[in-house]
Amino acid sequence: MSNSRRSFFKKALFGVASVAFLKSSETLAALAKSCPQGAPTTDKVKKKLLDYTSKTAKRLNFVANSADAKGHKKFKAGQNCANCKFYKADKKEPVYGKCAMVANKYVPSCGWCKSYKPTKK
Numbered sequence: 666m667s668n669s670r671r672s673f674f675k676k677a678l679f680g681v682a683s684v685a686f687l688k689s690s691e692t693l694a695a696l697a698k699s700c701p702q703g704a705p706t707t708d709k710v711k712k713k714l715l716d717y718t719s720k721t722a723k724r725l726n727f728v729a730n731s732a733d734a735k736g737h738k739k740f741k742a743g744q745n746c747a748n749c750k751f752y753k754a755d756k757k758e759p760v761y762g763k764c765a766m767v768a769n770k771y772v773p774s775c776g777w778c779k780s781y782k783p784t785k786k
């Protein structure tokens with residue numbers, strides 16, 4: 666491989682990694698700002714956190730703080746990820762959990778999306 670091609674691929678890889686890092690940083694910053702429980706602290710959760718700018722998050726009208734869902738036609742007071750049947754709290758960081766509706770990415774317990782379903786009592 667020529668030096669210029671190698672250089673091109675290195676720059677392209679760096680660019681992709683930088684965009685992923687920036688998106689992740691944006692999500693963490695948004696969480697720290699809007700989520701009452703703050704940003705996650707464990708690396709495991711940070712690495713698999715739902716990207717709030719992703720198509721999936723947008724399609725589901727996901728919000729990091731359920732208070733921001735007021736006005737959505739499907740939202741009712743008291744609904745949040747913590748009491749949704751798709752939420753599975755993390756053992757080490759229980760205010761974050763995996764959600765089956767977003768490919769088992771982590772969401773904050775205070776979040777909400779239009780696929781919300783209450784847990785059975």
Ligand code: SF4
Binds near residue numbers: 727766772780782
């Ligand atoms: S499906 Fe439930 S747990 Fe998953 S993001 Fe929506 S409200 Fe939260």
